[in-house]
Amino acid sequence: MSPVPKLILQRLVLGVVTLFLVSALIFVGIELQPGDLAEQILGQSATPDTLAAWRAELGLDLPPHVRYLNWLGGVMQGDLGNSLASRRPVADLLSQRLANTMFLAGYAAVISVPVAVVLGLLAALWRNGIFDRGVNVGALSAISMPEFFVAYVLILVFSIQLGWFPTLARIDEAQSLGDALYRCFLPALTLMLVVVAHMMRMTRAAVINVLASPYIEMARLKGVPRWRIILRHALPNAAAPIINVVALNLAYLIVGVVVVEAVFSYPGMGQLLVDAVSSRDLPVVQAVGLFFAATYVTLNVLADILSILSNPRLRRG
Incomplete structure (x- = not known):
């Protein structure tokens, strides 16, 4: 391979790897936030059954690595999920x-x-x-x-x-x-x-x-x-x-x-x-x-x- 295509291919591969690492850091940063998201959405007066249902709907009952792979797979398919505030697809908001x-x-x-x-x-x-x-x-x-x-x-x-x-x-x-x-x-x-x-x-x-x-x-x-x-x-x-x-x-x-x-x-x-x-x-x-x-x-x-x-x-x- 000639020098120019080789250099360009190296830059493209490094860009994809960097973006993959950044996506992982974004997910980890979200995971490290204090508090329970379901409790903050429903309030402290929510019942255990309601919290369990919300965690299941949000996918919080799954292990973190499974949720990350599900989220990354959805992003690669153009599915960014739904907004928790407006219930609208995130892609429409963006x-x-x-x-x-x-x-x-x-x-x-x-x-x-x-x-x-x-x-x-x-x-x-x-x-x-x-x-x-x-x-x-x-x-x-x-x-x-x-x-x-x-x-x-x-x-x-x-x-x-x-x-x-x-x-x-x-x-x-x-x-x-x-x-x-x-x-x-x-x-x-x-x-x-x-x-x-x-x-x-x-x-x-x-x-x-x-x-x-x-x-x-x-x-x-x-x-x-x-x-x-x-x-x-x-x-x-x-x-x-x-x-x-x-x-x-x-x-x-x-x-x-x-x-x-x-x-x-x-x-x-x-x-x-x-x-x-x-x-x-x-x-x-x-x-x-x-x-x-x-x-x-x-x-x-x-x-x-x-x-x-x-x-x-x-x-x-």
């Missing part, structure tokens, strides 16, 4: 919220990726200048602040003091695209401020590393303009680490929306997870956790594959 989360993540990605790449290129172009130092200070400040703090600051400034945007990002199918973009601007801006810093710094570092290469020095000696050196020579050869960090941050935009959606009461997967934890709706918690893990692992594997395909040295093993 499908309603998944579109909202993907919309918010896509909205933030469309803004953050071009901004991060442009800022990283400009910082590399004017390295050690005032612009470079200012952008780095801003990036370090954004990285240092947690998402909920950034969100509350944006709400205080743009919603309460200026009154430009609503404090809650409520959307539904009846709204137009423009209205949805307007209502989701603050949560998208919150996510953008968090991920732009990582992508910008990686873009800057990758381009500066390539600028130290001998062929870049030859281009400078030939009188090639600096902007052309960066765009035509440095950026294509620095694509592998940039693609990697962009893919990882796209994974964060989907997986890391829990806090942001909770702050803005956005009806997405993160808010669904918070509500499920509050009501101890364990099938929903397991399903959302597994979805987030699958998304993160998939985008990590995709980042590795794109890095291999974009780098001739990696393609040759």
